[in-house]
Amino acid sequence: MLDSSYLDGLEGNIRKTHPGETISEFSAELITQPVEGIRYSYKKSKNGTARYTFWYVTGWEHKVFLQAESLTPQEPKWLRQIAQSFRWIKMP
DSSP: OOSHHHHHHHHHHHHHHSTTSEEEEEEEEEEOSSSSEEEEEEEEEETTEEEEEEEEEEESSSEEEEEEEESSSSOOHHHHHHHHHTTTOOOO
16 A cells, blocks of 8 residues: 555665665655655765666556656656646555
8 A cells, every 4th residue: 555654665775776876865755746646866976976766656456656866856757748648546
């Protein structure tokens, strides 16, 4: 279920899945717009190169994950537009 319990372990899980990379500027929040679910982002660095990663997660039993990366800390506009197209997926 996408709730505060899910958020509690999210940052630790992200760090585990990126060994050898530095994860910083982690941010996660429950959202209702553009979809019901979670939006999170973080900066990952390796060998002096940094990339920003942005995620939207929606759904309940079957989740949809949308991800984009950028060289800048601004979320790509097209990612939010795609996430909005999934607004028909509702969490119970």
